Amino acid sequence: MLNSPDKNLWQSVPMSIQNFPDRHIGPSPVEIAEMLKEIGLENLEQLVDETIPSSIHQGQDVPLFNALSEEETLKKVREVAARNKVLFSMIGQGYYNTVLPLVIQRNILENPAWYTAYTPYQPEISQGRLEALLNFQTMVSDLTGLAVANASLLDEATAAAEAMALARKVSRSDKNIFFIDEDCHPQTIAVIKTRAETAEIDIQVGSPKELNPVSVFGALFQYPGSSGQVEDYSSTISSLHENHAIACLAVDLLAMTLLKSPGELQADVAIGSVQRFGLPLGFGGPHAGFMAVKEEYKRALPGRIVGVSVDSRKQPALRLALQTREQHIRREKATSNICTAQALPAILASMYAVWHGPEGLHVMASRIHTLTKTLVAGLRLLGYDIKNSTFFDTITVKTDGYTEVILHNALQAGINLRHSSPESIGISFDEKTTPDHIHTLWQCFSLKSEIAAETIESQLGALPSVIPDSLQRSLPYLTHPVFSSHRSETALLRYMRTLSDKDLALDRTMIPLGSCTMKLNATIEMLPLTWPGFSDIHPFVPDDQSAGYREMIADMEKKLCLLSGYDAISFQPNSGAQGEYAGLLAIRHYHHAKGDFHRTICLIPSSAHGTNPASAHMAGMDVVVVECDQKGNVDISDLKAKIAQHHQTIAAIMITYPSTHGVFEESIKEICALVHQAGGQVYLDGANMNAQIGISRPGDYGADVSHFNLHKTFCIPHGGGGPGMGPIGVKKHLIPYLPEKPEKGSGYAVSATQFGSASILPISWVYMLLMGSEGLRKATEIAILNANYIASRLNPFFPVLYSGERGHVAHECIIDLRPLKQATGVTVEDVAKRLMDFGFHAPTVSFPVAGTLMIEPTESENKYELDRFCDAMIMIRKEISEIENGTLKVEESPLRHAPHTVRDATESLWARPYSREKAFLPGTIPPGAKYWPPVNRVDNAYGDRNLICSCPPMAAYS
Ligand SMILES: *Cc1c(COP(=O)(O)O)cnc(C)c1O
Numbered sequence: 001m002l003n004s005p006d007k008n009l010w011q012s013v014p015m016s017i018q019n020f021p022d023r024h025i026g027p028s029p030v031e032i033a034e035m036l037k038e039i040g041l042e043n044l045e046q047l048v049d050e051t052i053p054s055s056i057h058q059g060q061d062v063p064l065f066n067a068l069s070e071e072e073t074l075k076k077v078r079e080v081a082a083r084n085k086v087l088f089s090m091i092g093q094g095y096y097n098t099v100l101p102l103v104i105q106r107n108i109l110e111n112p113a114w115y116t117a118y119t120p121y122q123p124e125i126s127q128g129r130l131e132a133l134l135n136f137q138t139m140v141s142d143l144t145g146l147a148v149a150n151a152s153l154l155d156e157a158t159a160a161a162e163a164m165a166l167a168r169k170v171s172r173s174d175k176n177i178f179f180i181d182e183d184c185h186p187q188t189i190a191v192i193k194t195r196a197e198t199a200e201i202d203i204q205v206g207s208p209k210e211l212n213p214v215s216v217f218g219a220l221f222q223y224p225g226s227s228g229q230v231e232d233y234s235s236t237i238s239s240l241h242e243n244h245a246i247a248c249l250a251v252d253l254l255a256m257t258l259l260k261s262p263g264e265l266q267a268d269v270a271i272g273s274v275q276r277f278g279l280p281l282g283f284g285g286p287h288a289g290f291m292a293v294k295e296e297y298k299r300a301l302p303g304r305i306v307g308v309s310v311d312s313r314k315q316p317a318l319r320l321a322l323q324t325r326e327q328h329i330r331r332e333k334a335t336s337n338i339c340t341a342q343a344l345p346a347i348l349a350s351m352y353a354v355w356h357g358p359e360g361l362h363v364m365a366s367r368i369h370t371l372t373k374t375l376v377a378g379l380r381l382l383g384y385d386i387k388n389s390t391f392f393d394t395i396t397v398k399t400d401g402y403t404e405v406i407l408h409n410a411l412q413a414g415i416n417l418r419h420s421s422p423e424s425i426g427i428s429f430d431e432k433t434t435p436d437h438i439h440t441l442w443q444c445f446s447l448k449s450e451i452a453a454e455t456i457e458s459q460l461g462a463l464p465s466v467i468p469d470s471l472q473r474s475l476p477y478l479t480h481p482v483f484s485s486h487r488s489e490t491a492l493l494r495y496m497r498t499l500s501d502k503d504l505a506l507d508r509t510m511i512p513l514g515s516c517t518m519k520l521n522a523t524i525e526m527l528p529l530t531w532p533g534f535s536d537i538h539p540f541v542p543d544d545q546s547a548g549y550r551e552m553i554a555d556m557e558k559k560l561c562l563l564s565g566y567d568a569i570s571f572q573p574n575s576g577a578q579g580e581y582a583g584l585l586a587i588r589h590y591h592h593a594k595g596d597f598h599r600t601i602c603l604i605p606s607s608a609h610g611t612n613p614a615s616a617h618m619a620g621m622d623v624v625v626v627e628c629d630q631k632g633n634v635d636i637s638d639l640k641a642k643i644a645q646h647h648q649t650i651a652a653i654m655i656t657y658p659s660t661h662g663v664f665e666e667s668i669k670e671i672c673a674l675v676h677q678a679g680g681q682v683y684l685d686g687a688n689m690n691a692q693i694g695i696s697r698p699g700d701y702g703a704d705v706s707h708f709n710l711h712k713t714f715c716i717p718h719g720g721g722g723p724g725m726g727p728i729g730v731k732k733h734l735i736p737y738l739p740e741k742p743e744k745g746s747g748y749a750v751s752a753t754q755f756g757s758a759s760i761l762p763i764s765w766v767y768m769l770l771m772g773s774e775g776l777r778k779a780t781e782i783a784i785l786n787a788n789y790i791a792s793r794l795n796p797f798f799p800v801l802y803s804g805e806r807g808h809v810a811h812e813c814i815i816d817l818r819p820l821k822q823a824t825g826v827t828v829e830d831v832a833k834r835l836m837d838f839g840f841h842a843p844t845v846s847f848p849v850a851g852t853l854m855i856e857p858t859e860s861e862n863k864y865e866l867d868r869f870c871d872a873m874i875m876i877r878k879e880i881s882e883i884e885n886g887t888l889k890v891e892e893s894p895l896r897h898a899p900h901t902v903r904d905a906t907e908s909l910w911a912r913p914y915s916r917e918k919a920f921l922p923g924t925i926p927p928g929a930k931y932w933p934p935v936n937r938v939d940n941a942y943g944d945r946n947l948i949c950s951c952p953p954m955a956a957y958s
Pocket of ligand 1: 338339340515516575576577578609611612656660685687688709724726
């Protein structure tokens with residue numbers, strides 16, 4: 001019997017004891033049935049049929065791919081990781097080896113308390129990450145010697161493009177040329193050039209010696225240069241200033257511990273990347289970019305800025321500052337289109353600085369510099385000249401015809417060097433470089449004369465100083481106590497824990513933020529992130545060393561195309577907004593190729609996310625707003641009118657589907673057709689793909705290009721405000737206009753590396769492998785079910801603003817609080833803050849409609865959690881009733897005093913018209929599960945009037 005297994009016998013054995021989709025999806029079959037009943041539906045099929053317009057619903061036609069078990073998935077991902085070859089990369093060009101201290105890796109990078117948090121728009125429940133980001137800003141500001149730094153940008157190249165845009169805005173020069181030092185990293189030059197083209201700025205790339213300061217409005221120099229050269233730009237900077245031009249420096253923060261800072265050189269702007277502060281190479285990212293500026297330019301800074309303010313008790317409290325600069329308020333007039341940035345990488349880098357402190361960083365930089373000098377002295381003995389006379393950690397060696405041999409020798413020895421030019425090789429040292437590497441390199445270069453390493457060492461003598469005296473750093477940095485108080489591992493561990501305890505992330509509660517899709521970030525998806533096969537790959541290694549990455553990306557492209565109906569994907573955009581920019585550029589280039597240079601109008605419905613108009617502006621288009629009708633749909637007659645009015649000049653429409661109003665518009669096909677008839681292209685904002693995957697495909701119903709927010713629909717955690725990935729899918733005709741390889745310095749590019757933040761792609765890939773197309777469709781159905789369940793439970797208490805033809809919402813719903821505000825004075829903010837007392841993160845406040853809350857539960861929340869949330873909302877509605885019926889004044893209500901803190905609880909005199917129990921333990925919160933917001937309601941305006949964007953002295957907290 002045992003030798004001839006009975007087929008039927010094995011068929012009765014379950015395939016696998018693990019079923020990932022059932023773990024990813026919150027509600028059990030019983031709960032699903034209960035929820036359907038509450039909504040008054042028979043089954044999920046009926047829900048989908050009545051919600052998604054039949055004209056776009058694909059039924060069973062969406063192509064299939066199978067799910068793998070967790071074991072099979074891990075095996076597959078391990079195999080792919082193993083196909084990436086991990087060599088020791090000394091390529092430099094903006095990317096260096098670095099050691100992320102394990103205490104930080106495990107307790108932040110691998111800790112859901114940190115990585116599942118949302119952008120800190122609700123400051124009272126975000127004080128921990130706000131403090132870490134304030135440390136980041138302080139670190140950047142200290143090391144650059146400039147007054148104000150932001151809380152991260154997407155990468156160094158995009159930060160450089162932002163610097164040019166800022167210079168254009170603030171410069172009083174009437175010239176139109178921006179100068180780029182030819183010794184900037186090639187990818188930086190490519191991204192700036194791309195941005196300059198649409199901004200109609202002329203670019204001049206050259207040697208700083210050729211710069212005519214009279215002819216430019218701004219200039220960017222790399223310090224130290226891409227070649228390694230350390231140049232004193234102070235006199236160039238002052239002649240730029242004499243001509244009202246803005247001086248920008250791209251800097252390396254580690255080098256700044258030894259070199260005179262941009263501030264001391266009188267530069268106006270400093271940008272760069274904090275990659276080498278502990279962030280794995282990761283084949284290109286995610287790495288936090290940064291920007292610091294002189295005080296007078298702070299209002300022109302792009303991205304988020306954390307600032308110090310006070311709470312209602314006048315105690316210091318942190319929150320995001322100067323938000324009126326940003327896309328969600330200023331739209332096409334914003335300083336940038338940045339939404340998702342690089343919060344988590346910035347936090348990691350800040351902790352790296354907290355861990356090493358000023359002395360540690362100085363020792364590290366000095367060591368790297370000394371090792372580099374040693375290498376150089378030996379190379380000279382071996383008969384080589386170094387192109388750069390000064391350097392910190394990078395040299396460019398003249399190879400005298402030996403380029404190929406040396407590169408080959410190095411590869412044989414397991415080392416990647418930079419193929420700078422046919423006649424030269426670049427070598428960069430870093431935290432991981434050891435004397436052994438120097439010996440190996442000497443060997444690789446032993447071609448003209450053979451000298452043993454020991455002999456070279458014995459002949460070296462004293463190493464001369466190569467950093468000019470005028471550029472030696474004297475300005476102190478990282479002097480705030482936070483950078484010297486957490487030196488033992490115990491101390492740092494507790495500091496990080498203290499911070500994360502202040503915050504509410506997905507590991508404690510649902511985060512029902514509409515438009516943000518805060519779903520499960522499963523442990524298995526996060527696991528490969530820190531495997532060396534993914535994390536130790538330099539972005540510019542020879543292709544054969546990244547074979548595993550390329551295989552994974554090709555498979556993701558195939559699957560995303562199957563799910564969306566597009567023909568190709570570019571993985572270069574490292575956020576959704578950057579995807580919008582890239583997609584619109586593709587459209588622009590498509591029109592230009594046809595000679596249609598006059599097509600510059602971008603139609604955008606009034607309900608659009610702020611990134612849409614901001615990206616359209618960046619892509620050189622003029623925004624024309626299309627109104628929505630009373631049901632929240634695009635007003636077709638207004639659309640027709642706008643098309644007629646802008647006859648022949650329509651470039652594109654940007655439309656979100658299902659709409660940001662949380663509804664599947666029946667007319668989507670008609671909208672696409674109308675724009676196509678007018679010669680325009682359709683950009684479909686894919687942020688809401690969580691309502692479509694496996695059911696309908698934008699590429700089939702008329703869209704030409706979309707971005708996918710992999711950090712929404714495909715499980716990359718939000719990280720407290722990034723990282724994310726915003727790859728774009730396009731139809732065939734747009735493929736020739738996708739972004740090109742940035743590292744060549746030519747062509748067009750939207751971020752520093754070809755595959756953006758490549759190292760977080762395994763998260764989304766694992767998700768797709770585990771779910772299979774069927775699991776993904778099921779997830780979409782449950783996302784829609786959960787939203788409709790909430791809408792159904794809350795509608796009697798808070799009217800649901802918009803719904804589709806048959807009364808259903810899509811995967812999110814907007815509840816309208818404006819009538820209650822009219823009647824009682826209770827604001828959406830009051831409700832958002834009161835939810836904190838219940839231990840909840842608020843839904844999205846006042847987007848896309850002011851005075852409303854937008855709720856998106858996602859498929860990952862079970863009925864228990866949905867009910868807990870609905871119960872809290874209903875209880876809050878009862879509290880509002882007490883104001884309505886005159887029992888309580890709004891000013892003295894628990895709503896207005898929310899959130900309630902320990903300071904409130906320990907007031908000796910309780911003089912409020914509601915009980916302490918109601919204040920601190922509303923609903924059915926067990927005392928042991930109580931979350932205490934660390935500060936009372938934060939005063940936003942105060943902080944903007946008294947702007948402080950770096951760590952305040954400790955005395956401020958006493
Ligand atoms: C989140 C979002 C974006 C922007 O995506 P980021 O990744 O944050 O840049 C654009 N549109 C909509 C509708 C969104 O919800």
